[in-house]
Amino acid sequence: MFTVDFFINAITLGSLCALIALGLVIVYGILKLVNFAYGELIMIAGYTIYLINQSIHMPWLAMAGLAVLVAMLTSYLTELVAFRPVRTKSLNAMLITSFAVSTLLQNGALLIISPRARAVPLPKLFSESIRLFGSDIPWRNILTIVTSLLLLAILTLLLKRTVLGIALRAAADNFTMTRMLGVPANLVISTAFVISGLMAGVVSIFWIGRTASVTPTIGGSPLLIAFVATVIGGMNSLVGAVVGGYVYGLIFSILGVMLPQSLLDYREAFMFLVVILILLFRPEGLIRGSGSGERVG
Amino acid sequence: MKTNTNFTIWLKSHSTPFLLSIPLLILALIAQLIGDTLIIRIATVLFINLILVLGLQVFMGNSGILSFAHLGFMGIGAYASVLFSMTPEAKAATLPDLYPFLRPIHLPFIPSILIGALIAALVAAIVGYALMRLSDAAAVITLFALLVIIHTVLVHWSIITNGPRTLFGVDNYTHLWNSVAFGILVIFIAYFFKEFPVGLKLRASRDDRYAAASIGINIVQVRWYGFILSAFLAGFAGGLWAHFITSFSPYAFYLSETFGILAMLVIGGTGGVSGAVLGTVVITLAREGLRGIENYININHLLPTTLVGFTEVLLSIVLIAILIFRPSGILGSREIALAEKQQAFDEPQSKPHLPSNPSQGD
Helix, strand or coil, X not given: CCCHHHHHHHHHHHHHHHHHHHHHHHHHHHHCCCCCCHXXXXXXXXXXXXXXXXXXXXXXXXXXXXXXXXXXXXHHHHHHHHHHHHCCCCHHHHHHHHXXXXXXHHHHHHHHCCCCCEECCCCHHHHCXXXXXXXXXXXXXXXXXXXXXXHHHHHHHHHHHCHHHHHHHHHHHCHHHHHHCCCCHHHHHHHHHHHHHHHHHHHHHHHHHHHCEECCCCCHHHHHHXXXXXXXXXXXXXXXXXXXXXXXXXXXXXXXXXXXXHHHCCHHHHHHHHHHHHHHHCCCCCCCCCCCCCCCC | CHHHHCHHHHHHHCCHHHHHHHHXXXXXXXXXXXXXXXXXXXXXXXXXXXXXXXXXXXXXXXXXXXXXXXHXXXXXXXXXXXXXXXXXXXHHHHCCCCCHHHCCCCCCHHHHHHHHHHHHHHHHHHHHHHHCCCXXXXXXXXXXXXXXXXXXXXXXXXXXXXXXXXXXXXXXXXXXHHHHHHHXXXXXXXXXXXXXXXXXXXXXXXXXXXXHHHCCCCHHHHHHHHHHHHHHHHHHHHHHHHHHHCCEXXXXXXXHHHHHHHHHHHHHCCCCXXXXXXXXXXHHHHHHHHHHHHHHHHHCCCCCCCCCCHHHHHHHHHHHHHHHHCCCCCCCCCCCCCCCCCCCCCCCCCCCCCCCCCCCCC
């Protein structure tokens, strides 16, 4: 039951979930905004590859890079146009705004492109596998794990060693104090959204790598994963998000093996039951963050 | 309320539901007089939406907690009511694997939708009490999780919901005038819930959680009452809608519909019944109008591609604009009334309510 395959799959899913969760938490930590439009960034990166592939010929890696850039830009623009003006309003106003942005982007894709799935090109490597530890491991999984770890390492360095990174972490801890010390609020928040877009863009490539196609609703499941993973790990901690992502990957894979067939369909419901139970009995999650829980006003 | 003694003064200070009902009745009458099937259908949808939006207002407006689970309760109400109202023959055709004890049940329309609403309220009561301890983002995520759970169950419990496929064979009982009657009844329910002590306490907890707890309001309990009533109304609207549309699938009770209902409430104004009514009327009419245009363009091939999602794109832009420029909605928490409301609770309340655990609101 718990073979090498199982663990590689669990770690692959976990790595992907860690990135997904991190992208959501980096914004939540500062703004206390649960960004419903986060999943749509993944969709936009996917459509970018599709559209580039339709018009110009360029190497896949360049397309993927552009897709990540577009996701970052979109994330920044949503912050600039929609979230910045409502930042000082109520929490509900901000949440509903993010829900509206999500609907806008999703239906924009429906309107401009198509409700039907569009094929996205993938490099050959994604469909090949390598023989390791006596089983065939798809390259896609190895790439997912390596890229995630690399990205996490870079982000850690960025957050620990650069001034902007330190300001970002300080803002997540105590935004008012950070501002009083002269850190510009807009810069910090925009940076958080750009990093969030970066995560979404990278996730998009591997997420789409599973099906090689993109639909307007593709962002739905990653968003739900991000919710579960951040709640498990702890909503006020970046480390918590990563831990939560890996725990999600593990629990989801274990449920996939352990649950009887008749209950397997309800796996998503079980994951969200875990969310509710954690929020009720251990709202700080696995890793207690140092965030004050205050909102930016 | 010291104004209880004199009915006219009482009526004057509670004129809102009456004032809201009159234009709605006129609207329904106009639809009836025009007599066009499509217009009557739109008017019926409007009154069903009204119940749904007022149900959301009861909880969200008074408690300040954004509820994503609302459409889930509508779904429960819809499926549960249908199980009671369908004829055994229709059930055998559309739900062949149905549990034997449910097969012979065949009740009239009103009892069926009431049972559906009660089941939705029961589910809310069971899961709700614990959830009401949460506030802010945690509450939003749990209620969102609840919507996902209800949706997953509706999609996969094929025995009673026909799974992700469309459930058909429901009798058409809902027409314009019974939805008008229920819609207006619900205006009164939502208004008086807000004005009654329980609603007042709930609003106090919304405005300042700690101050409310410190004067002895059991926040979890008042929120719970609001949540149950809200789920009951959502379930009731679900039952009405099911017997109007007559064939539906679980996807009708998920995020895109949640967005529509939320937009109606937020654009009109979350804090009051008047705002909810205004938002429902404006957005339902705008949405149906835009959908009509969308369909017209698609049917007549006026554009090289089919137009999908145009209505939602416009609606979300309007919603974002409202949130930026007028975050409390068009009407805010103001109510349409004859006289400016007098301070109703300036005298001390007769019986102070002392809960055992006042600090559990966080």
